[in-house]
Amino acid sequence: MARYKPYSYAQGKFIPVHFAKQILPGTFEYSLDHLINHELDLSLFDARFGNDQTGATAYDPRILLKIVLYAYSRGIVSSRKIEQACRENVIFMALSADTRPHFTTIADFISSMDKEIIHLFRDVLLVCDDLGLIGKEMFAIDGCKMPSNASKEWSGTRADFEKKAAKLEKAIAHIITTHREHDRKQTDKDIVAREEQYVETLRKRASKIREWLKDNDDKPGKTGKPKKSNITDNESAKMKTSHGVIQGYDGVTTVDGKHQIIVHAEAFGEAQEHDLLKPMVDGARENFQAIGKDEDVFTKTKLSADSGFHTEENMKMLSDEEVDAYVADNLFRKRDPCFAGADRYRERHRKERTKLAGRSSGLFSTADFVFPEDLSYCLCPAGKRLYRSGNNVAVRNFLATKFKGPESACVPCKLRTQCLRHPERTKIRQVAYFHGRSAKGKETFTEKMKRKIDSTAGRALYSMRVAIAEPPFANICHIMGLDRFTLRGKRKVNIQWNLFCIVHNLKKVARYGPLFT
Structure with a gap:
């Protein structure tokens, strides 16, 4: 029988570690380290600190940014786990120079960089453009709805919360009445203790609702009816997705077609995407203006978006701003000859369900x-x-x-x-x-878009949208593991979404940038 040298993985070893030699060329961490040290302008973080003469020294923002972005690239979102990685993982030790920041420092750094995040995003965008990774031929806009750190059970209008609070208070009164009867009958102490604990829980819930009602009004909707608010995070929204109803945010991106570089990203607490097209178009335009590349990038770049962004108002906006856009409407596929027989099975199943239901x-x-x-x-x-x-x-x-x-x-x-x-x-x-x-009036902007997108060229251009817009979501949500936003409030959620989009762009730089491949 063959014999092998003995070995065991259940052992440790003290070895000398040279941090600079752990960051190997050709890896993502090498690109990250080089870009933050030599390409990105992080001087805007200096304004955070007033310790030039007195006060404790601060952690270098470069160190914190490196470990946060590298952690996000590895699917580590928790600040406690990032702190643990800085103590136990050699790559994290090398990137942080073994400074071992506390998890509260990491969490505060992430949640408070709302003023710096847009400048950081634009610096990375400038690097991508200088390396020739942005083609500016076609941009695609799309959104990814994800749950956040908020419960949909605490969602509703003021009227809903009034009813819920009254219901809780009624339940409390009933339990107290029952509790008094148990006192007279000398009921088991364990049962009484459980009831007291339950009453305390209900009181906290009712008090939470009453406190919220004192300080908040209904969010007005477009139709005049109030939109649903949320007690835990009032800037989030209740959204319908393919995985059911969630309480969260819509992470929207504008993506370039050449290498799927994200040219603008923003998180919105909106269930519908109708009102998000203009801020995304304006955001992409402003980003390229800020990096000094284009006065108006849409003079030569086409734009595509799905039916969630299609409204008459949006089509008028695109026409007024002379954006060469291709935005589908809800009936786009029904007009497409390729989908002519798409409903044949649906109709057959509808008839079968009707028959089974006795209708x-x-x-x-x-x-x-x-x-x-x-x-x-x-x-x-x-x-x-x-x-x-x-x-x-x-x-x-x-x-x-x-x-x-x-x-x-x-x-x-x-x-x-x-x-x-x-x-x-x-x-x-x-x-x-x-x-x-009805009398034939002036052609609406919606009809113009239908005519444009139904043309042979329009269908060919719009068919590119999925291949442009979806890969970044696959990378961010499945490869990097962002399946929910862990922060509360639009400001903080937007920071987290932009950080993940920055990591996505940096991975493209590491993969395609001539300096790093």
């Missing part, structure tokens, strides 16, 4: 409703009256009169399964009576 596949159409000459109301197949809810309404270039059924008539109706596609969640039936095509 008729042929729902009542507009022809089954009776309309009087004055169109003041209409009668449904069940003989119930629907009231008029809109007159001369423009629906896709057609004029129509809209009718809506009252809940008192629709909810108890026996013909709901024949009238509503989803009777289990839709309360009332709505009907539109079309008068004919």
